Amino acid sequence: xxxxxxxxxxxxxxxxxxxxxxxxxxxxxxxxxxxxxxxxxxxxxxxxxxxxxxxxxxxxxxxxxxxxxxxxxxxxxxxxxxxxxxxxxxxxxxxxxxxxxxxxxxxxxxxxxxxxxxxxxxxxxxxxxxxxxxxxxxxxxxxxxxxxxxxxxxxxxxxxxxxxxxxxxxxxxxxxxxxxxxxxxxxxxxxxxxxxxxxxxxxxxxxxxxxxxxxxxxxxxxxxxxxxxxxxxxxxxxxxxxxxxxxxxxxxxxxxxxxxxxxxxxxxxxxxxxxxxxxxxxxxxx
Numbered sequence: 001x002x003x004x005x006x007x008x009x010x011x012x013x014x015x016x017x018x019x020x021x022x023x024x025x026x027x028x029x030x031x032x033x034x035x036x037x038x039x040x041x042x043x044x045x046x047x048x049x050x051x052x053x054x055x056x057x058x059x060x061x062x063x064x065x066x067x068x069x070x071x072x073x074x075x076x077x078x079x080x081x082x083x084x085x086x087x088x089x090x091x092x093x094x095x096x097x098x099x100x101x102x103x104x105x106x107x108x109x110x111x112x113x114x115x116x117x118x119x120x121x122x123x124x125x126x127x128x129x130x131x132x133x134x135x136x137x138x139x140x141x142x143x144x145x146x147x148x149x150x151x152x153x154x155x156x157x158x159x160x161x162x163x164x165x166x167x168x169x170x171x172x173x174x175x176x177x178x179x180x181x182x183x184x185x186x187x188x189x190x191x192x193x194x195x196x197x198x199x200x201x202x203x204x205x206x207x208x209x210x211x212x213x214x215x216x217x218x219x220x221x222x223x224x225x226x227x228x229x230x231x232x233x234x235x236x237x238x239x240x241x242x243x244x245x246x247x248x249x250x251x252x253x254x255x256x257x258x259x260x261x262x263x264x265x266x267x268x269x270x271x272x273x274x275x276x277x278x279x280x281x282x283x284x285x286x
Contacts (some may be wrong), residue, residue: 001099001101002099002100002101002135002136003096003097003098003099003100004094004095004096004097004098004099004100004103004117004125004127005096005097005117005125006100006135007100007127007131007132007135008096008117008124008125008126008127008131009125009126009127009128009131010124010125010270010271010272011270011271011272012037012123012125012126012270012271013027013031013033013036013268013269013270014036014037014038014039014043014123014268014269014271015027015036015037015038015039015049015083015267015268016038016039016040016041016083016265016267017038017040017046017047017082017083017084017087018082018083018084019036019038019082019083019267020078020079020080020081020082020083021054021057021078021079021081021082021083021086022078022079023228023247023267024036024049024054024083025078026191026228026245026267027245027267027268030245031268034050034051034054035048035049035050035051035054035114036048036049036083036087037116037123037126038083038084038087039123041213042122043122043123043212043274044121044122044123045091045093045116045118045121045122045123046084046087046089047084047087047088047089047090047091048087048088048091048116049083049086049087049088050088050114053086053087053088054086056086057074057078057081057086058071058074058075059074060074091115091116092110092112092115093115093116093117093118094115094116094117094118094127095117095118095119096117096119096124096125100132100135100136101136103115103127103132104129104132104133104136107129107132108129112129113128113129113130114126114127114128114129115127115128123271124271125271178211178281178282178285179209179210179211179216179281180209180210180211180280180281180284180285181208181209181284182207182208182209182210182284183206183207183208184206184207184210184233184234184235185204185205185206185207185233186204186205186206186207186215186217186231186232186233187202187203187204187205187231187232187233188202188203188205188217188229188230188231188232189202189203189229189230190223190227190228190229190230191228191229191230191245192228203219203220203221205217205218205219205220205262206218207233208261210233210235210277210280210281211277211281212266212269212274212277212278212281213265213266214246214249214263214264214265214266215231215233215246215264215266216261216262216263216264217261217262217264218254218257218259218260218261218262219259219260219262220259220260221260222251222253222260223248223251223260223262224248224251225248225249225250225251226247226248227247227248228245228246228247228248228267229245229246229247229248229264230243230244230245231243231244231245231246231264235276235277235280236276236280242273242276242277244266244267244268244269244273245266245267245268246264246265246266246267247264247265247267248262248263248264249263249264249265250262250263251263
């Protein structure tokens with residue numbers, strides 16, 4: 001049986017409910033996406049914000065004719081509208097072990113183009129109707145591929161998704177949003193409200209602590225609350241930096257050190273990157 005875990009996308013971008021529509025726009029530009037799974041701090045799925053609902057936020061008034069001025073006013077409000085206020089709170093979901101053939105029919109019947117994949121309530125991936133089509137064609141178009149698929153599914157080990165394995169960590173690797181102290185060089189650039197990096201060179205800062213939800217930096221400059229930052233850091237020193245868009249949530253001046261402590265919340269995270277951060281945190285907690 002072809003399972004969802006064999007087809008689903010794992011490098012997904014999930015957001016928190018307190019993300020604003022203006023910040024969602026920045027993420028859409030940066031990651032070329034049009035919908036968001038919404039999760040809490042434990043990565044439990046809270047809802048889905050689809051492109052239709054995001055667009056609907058610009059047409060909130062009850063009328064049939066809109067002019068440019070109407071949209072201008074609606075755009076101004078996007079920095080106050082939260083994703084949680086427009087998302088579907090009980091979206092149709094599936095599991096990693098569901099049958100793709102049956103799911104494909106259900107997505108077609110219910111006109112669903114994308115669906116969250118959850119395991120024990122936690123978001124582990126997304127599945128798209130286009131991926132279902134490609135998977136079914138790939139498996140059943142060629143008899144040799146079909147026979148190979150049947151042989152492999154008898155073992156399951158060789159085709160398991162890396163994201164499913166994230167949920168199989170044991171012990172300390174499954175701690176939720178723990179933070180650990182660190183001394184790590186971090187690069188950042190200030191981004192505009194659309195998520196584009198402003199002109200000028202990047203800056204360096206020292207990370208003081210980090211967790212799956214955010215990072216605390218020590219900087220030489222004051223960063224206003226609400227500022228968007230393009231952040232890059234390499235947790236394990238393997239020249240494999242994680243790059244994320246974050247929002248400054250607090251900035252405190254340290255009079256003794258004459259530096260600023262800047263708390264940053266990650267606006268988006270893929271399941272793979274989240275697993276890397278959690279693995280780093282777990283290794284420091286041992």
